[in-house]
Amino acid sequence: MQPSISFQPLLEVDLTAGTVGPLVLSDEVRRAWVGGTGLGLYLLSQELRPGMKATDPDCPIYIFCGPLTGSDVLSSSDCALTTLNPDIEHHVCSAHAHGFFGSRLRQTGWDGIIIRGRSEQPVYLWIEDGRGELRPAVDMWGADTFETPQRLRELAQSDGSDMSTACIGPAGENLVWGSSVRVDDFSGWNTGGPGVVWGAKNFKAIAIRGTGTVPIHDPQRLAGLIEQMALEMAESEAVTPPWPFGRRFLAGQPARVESYGGGASGLTAIPMVGELALMNGKNFSDTEIGVRFGRRLGKDLRKWKVESAGGWNCEIACHHRTTCTTGPMAGATFTGFGGEAMEELGPNLGIEDPAIALLLSGVVDGYGLKAASAPRIIAMLMEAFENDEISLEQTGGLDLSWGNYQSVLALLDLTVRREGLGALIAQGFKTTAVTLGIEHRAMHMKWNGFQDYDQRAAPLFLFQSQVVSGADLSSAIDAELAFGVAIKPESGVDEVLDPEDLSYIPDVAFKSARWTMWENSAGMCHFLVRHLHEVTHVEAVSAATGHEYTYAEALRTGERLLVLQRQIQMYLGFTPDEDLVIAERLVEKIPDGPAKGLGITAEELRDARDRYYAIVGFSTVTGAPSQESLEWLGLDKVTVGRP
Numbered sequence: 001m002q003p004s005i006s007f008q009p010l011l012e013v014d015l016t017a018g019t020v021g022p023l024v025l026s027d028e029v030r031r032a033w034v035g036g037t038g039l040g041l042y043l044l045s046q047e048l049r050p051g052m053k054a055t056d057p058d059c060p061i062y063i064f065c066g067p068l069t070g071s072d073v074l075s076s077s078d079c080a081l082t083t084l085n086p087d088i089e090h091h092v093c094s095a096h097a098h099g100f101f102g103s104r105l106r107q108t109g110w111d112g113i114i115i116r117g118r119s120e121q122p123v124y125l126w127i128e129d130g131r132g133e134l135r136p137a138v139d140m141w142g143a144d145t146f147e148t149p150q151r152l153r154e155l156a157q158s159d160g161s162d163m164s165t166a167c168i169g170p171a172g173e174n175l176v177w178g179s180s181v182r183v184d185d186f187s188g189w190n191t192g193g194p195g196v197v198w199g200a201k202n203f204k205a206i207a208i209r210g211t212g213t214v215p216i217h218d219p220q221r222l223a224g225l226i227e228q229m230a231l232e233m234a235e236s237e238a239v240t241p242p243w244p245f246g247r248r249f250l251a252g253q254p255a256r257v258e259s260y261g262g263g264a265s266g267l268t269a270i271p272m273v274g275e276l277a278l279m280n281g282k283n284f285s286d287t288e289i290g291v292r293f294g295r296r297l298g299k300d301l302r303k304w305k306v307e308s309a310g311g312w313n314c315e316i317a318c319h320h321r322t323t324c325t326t327g328p329m330a331g332a333t334f335t336g337f338g339g340e341a342m343e344e345l346g347p348n349l350g351i352e353d354p355a356i357a358l359l360l361s362g363v364v365d366g367y368g369l370k371a372a373s374a375p376r377i378i379a380m381l382m383e384a385f386e387n388d389e390i391s392l393e394q395t396g397g398l399d400l401s402w403g404n405y406q407s408v409l410a411l412l413d414l415t416v417r418r419e420g421l422g423a424l425i426a427q428g429f430k431t432t433a434v435t436l437g438i439e440h441r442a443m444h445m446k447w448n449g450f451q452d453y454d455q456r457a458a459p460l461f462l463f464q465s466q467v468v469s470g471a472d473l474s475s476a477i478d479a480e481l482a483f484g485v486a487i488k489p490e491s492g493v494d495e496v497l498d499p500e501d502l503s504y505i506p507d508v509a510f511k512s513a514r515w516t517m518w519e520n521s522a523g524m525c526h527f528l529v530r531h532l533h534e535v536t537h538v539e540a541v542s543a544a545t546g547h548e549y550t551y552a553e554a555l556r557t558g559e560r561l562l563v564l565q566r567q568i569q570m571y572l573g574f575t576p577d578e579d580l581v582i583a584e585r586l587v588e589k590i591p592d593g594p595a596k597g598l599g600i601t602a603e604e605l606r607d608a609r610d611r612y613y614a615i616v617g618f619s620t621v622t623g624a625p626s627q628e629s630l631e632w633l634g635l636d637k638v639t640v641g642r643p
């Protein structure tokens with residue numbers, strides 16, 4: 001075996017002791033668990049103790065790059081955060097951020113950061129070319145996620161061109177359910193509630209300054225593979241099929257994947273999403289408002305000043321910096337991804353003016369909240385208010401009629417301050433719904449605000465979110481496959497999926513999840529990987545690390561991670577019935593509109609779950625992986641958690 005030269009140390013932070021130092025893991029561990037999500041899940045499995053909660057001081061946070069992060073490989077920006085999930089019981093947080101944070105981290109000599117303990121006073125971690133230290137953040141506590149990076153840049157006397165940041169806002173500081181960590185102004189670890197875990201540790205931010213190159217085992221071989229990737233990407237665009245929904249409902253107007261690419265693509269995809277009836281409207285009760293919202297946004301986008309923003313080595317640049325020129329927000333500039341956030345903060349709240357949705361998405365980002373957290377709860381409250389199920393007295397006098405964005409702003413502010421009705425919202429979806437007796441209005445998966453889009457129109461996506469992910473409803477998902485913007489012969493999908501045929505779901509969900517778990521460990525952004533042949537991706541990881549992974553080994557590694565994730569869930573107390581806890585309306589067929597009749601019923605969901613369990617080797621009685629599966633994957637030698 002060739003000696004590996006590509007592994008760098010990890011930066012280990014003890015907030016209780018106030019120490020920062022290097023940690024070197026064996027090459028054997030690094031190769032077996034690759035990096036990113038893989039290494040995070042493995043180390044989490046070793047560190048769990050009975051009764052550990054996400055907000056406990058000893059709950060570890062793993063921020064890991066993959067072996068490709070920060071390299072010359074296209075879109076090699078991925079950086080994974082793994083910890084316990086404070087939003088969903090018995091689950092892990094497995095979030096991914098892009099931007100420049102991960103690449104800069106590796107370029108300063110570190111492959112990842114491990115954070116444990118709890119600081120007495122708020123602190124941030126400063127990293128500069130091979131060194132790390134904890135610094136006071138008392139003065140920054142309370143600052144939002146736009147002001148905090150600015151303050152960090154001022155302290156470092158940097159114009160930002162050589163710096164990356166990650167930080168929480170007031171939501172994370174106040175342990176508000178659904179809090180995120182904002183990264184590099186445009187990106188973030190949004191899913192799984194990591195902002196709460198940071199807030200519980202009095203940990204405000206990370207700032208990285210430095211330049212350098214990441215070690216690559218075989219640069220010449222990797223350069224050849226990068227050329228190959230460029231070719232595959234070009235060919236992929238040439239053969240990308242139209243969306244099945246486009247084919248079904250918009251005959252003659254196929255929506256193509258290029259709609260995602262180029263400037264501000266996260267925003268420009270939204271009109272298409274609306275047209276295809278995939279957008280949430282009025283807490284999923286209105287299938288028409290999303291269509292109107294999308295058309296209006298399409299017109300506004302031609303007037304607004306929209307600049308695309310990307311991550312390390314990324315030409316797709318799906319994030320945006322937008323100056324609004326219409327409506328009451330004219331003149332204001334907002335940054336972000338803009339896709340799902342616009343949907344959640346526009347039509348799902350009954351708001352039809354895209355400029356207002358853009359404003360609200362900026363507010364939510366600034367607080368450090370996931371778009372599908374408090375806003376999804378507010379949509380539930382609005383629907384209950386409109387149906388006289390909650391009173392003005394219960395809302396604290398706020399008129400929660402559809403579209404009342406001033407009430408939304410007031411309620412978001414109350415939420416991050418944990419005051420009035422906001423104090424209830426801050427405790428989460430289930431607590432709010434049960435306390436007010438409006439559970440039937442909660443549009444949740446496992447009482448979590450799931451990834452936007454009306455997933456009933458793409459039953460594979462819904463199944464992946466609800467059952468397969470097992471982490472935070474966004475990992476182990478191949479949305480493009482589910483929505484039909486990609487085909488994946490390697491996953492057994494060589495033609496566009498038919499959303500009315502549910503028979504393929506368990507098998508395709510397993511195969512795509514197995515691949516996605518591998519991909520989530522390697523360091524490239526999924527938006528690029530989806531265009532590549534999987535074998536090329538595996539070869540790139542081999543060239544980078546010096547360990548010759550075979551394609552079969554990559555798939556086995558991905559499957560091992562799926563099963564290890566389930567073992568962690570079992571240790572935390574998971575039962576298989578939790579995979580069926582979902583809003584009733586989500587397991588009804590769509591009643592009207594262009595996607596009428598699509599969806600998966602509760603019986604079909606249970607049947608698909610049972611068939612998926614049979615494929616991956618999980619018991620439908622206990623949820624646990626079979627001994628045969630553990631042995632085949634080598635997990636019989638891995639002890640999960642302390643006794």
Ligand code: SF4
Nearest residue numbers: 098310311314318525
């Ligand atoms: S495609 Fe988007 S998410 Fe991916 S690296 Fe580029 S800008 Fe970031």
